[in-house]
Amino acid sequence: MTADEHGPEDAAGEAAETGTDATEPAHEASEVDDGSIDALGVLGSEPRLEILLALGDRERAVRTNRYELTFSELYDAVDVASSSQFSYHLSQLVGPFVAETDDGYHLKYAGDKVVRAIRSGLYESTAAFEPVGIPGACVVCGATDLEALLRDERFVVRCRACEATLLSDSFPRSQADDRTPEAVVESFGYRIWSAYLLVRGGVCPECYGRVDYWVDCHDDGAQYTFAAMCAGCDCTIHLPIEVPALFHPTAIEYLWRHGIDLFDSPLWELFELVVSDEWTTTVASTDPLDATFRIAMDGEAVELAMDERFEVSPVDESLEADLADDDLADDVPVDDGVSESA
Template sequence: MVADQNSQIDQGVVDAITALGNAKRLEILLALDTVEQEHQKPWHTMSFTELYDAVDVDSTSQFSYHLDQLVGQFVSETPDGYRLTYSGNKIVRTVVSDVYESTSKFEDSEVSGTCLFCEEASLLATLDAEQFRIRCTSCDAILVTDFFPKSQTRGRTTAEILESVGYRIWSMHIQLRGDVCPECFGRVDTAFDVYEHNGKTHHLYSSTCRECKHIISIPIEVTAAFHPTVLYQFWEHDISLLDVPLWEFFEYITSDVIVTNIVSDDSVTATFEITLNDETIHLKMDDTGTVSIRK
């Protein structure tokens, strides 16, 4: 465990990572996972002999050495045999999905939506610095930035990749609403930030994980739009917000469907008016980010 990123790294972390630096040890983890998949049974065990036979190793002594390096952190030794631990299972999922690899190529694609800053319909989905980005080709604002693992692009067309990113962003927002980090599931601390471009500003709701320090920022209007009353209002007008990617959602801000008034910049309190076909919902957000009906 790393309690403080500025402190010395715990030797246990170094030892765990070192233990994975061998092909035979990864084969052991994959063999245990394969048996789980074949039996459709989580935590299925294998005997020493079964596991040895499943891995191409020259001798039992050599195999025992490699297995011993994994037992505890990545493999659990039980009276019934050996099985993957939670950590071992996560390593296997990472290896087989290639989620640890960034996407190497992606065809630039024009997407629907308007820029929050220049309000032009000139958005482009692109791969930049190994990250997925939505940027405006008119004013060069960066509107969306997200991880872009290789596993997200495999077997998907460009349109399907874009759709998957849209759902991934909403799923992250939903987890953050529950104080859950989408990366490591730790607790998050929330604060407000301001994104400025070409003299125009937009307020963001920023969440930082206490454990892995991952930061996710999203316009405060999203917080208002996901209030149950607003979701229902959109649904009544045949719009499912969960199916609208964030970059298309921006149009509701630029077209004044969602109008935001920052009451205080010090603690960031705000009011919102959401109007569809002359039906308006009035909301307010306090300094904790909690949104409620404004009467």
């Protein structure tokens, strides 16, 4: 998930505490340090992976995180020719992947991640996935003929009418295991929202580091995307600029009253709302950011604004009405109590 893109495929964000602005952060070349080389080199051994899996299997069996095994218990669980060889392999894991205590050994965070990656088949190719027709509308041409498919080991939502790619996301093999194509599509809907909820709090959905935000402009202002990039691992996510507004409590409650459950409505279904006459997005500026969003359904409207800090707030329409009344009052002649006589 180092470069996930939810939004137009040709596309290259919330709290002020993230220290962000509307421009894409500068990229620095990644460097490989000796610690990373040593740690990854440790994993190039079957007995060491077996030790990690043995610790993980025992945690799963007893349903206890950081469950500890003694040296003898761990040795008995791994197929190694001698205790001296086992001791050597275990010593290589202690530090980066395994913690040693007075009571035994348990997985550290990095070791747990390795175990989960092996179990889920992260390093294996994604299984076949047949295209599935899905509801929603194309943000490019407006057609309601979308499909989800597997392309180059990525989950893709495209428009059959104009062939535009509307969404692209990494597709791990585990997400297709024991799921029908329809269930796979549904799982991506929830996965995208879960990633956004983390990003909304300034948290990277991949490594949990801090994220920076900016807004990208596409097609000469025809489309805008809200982008978030992790300052640590560079995981990057692009979403329609309307998404932060959709997740404001005012919008969530408004949509609920009008029959739309945001959390159970995948992004591609909401495309249909965003391109309809019921939704209006106005971006006055991207640097600094100044955007407003208006939803009007069944004679009721709500308006929200997003500022340069990527914070969303409702526009006080009652205040606007008062200001409009004041403007009208300025145009009415004032009776100063002086009358003219013939």
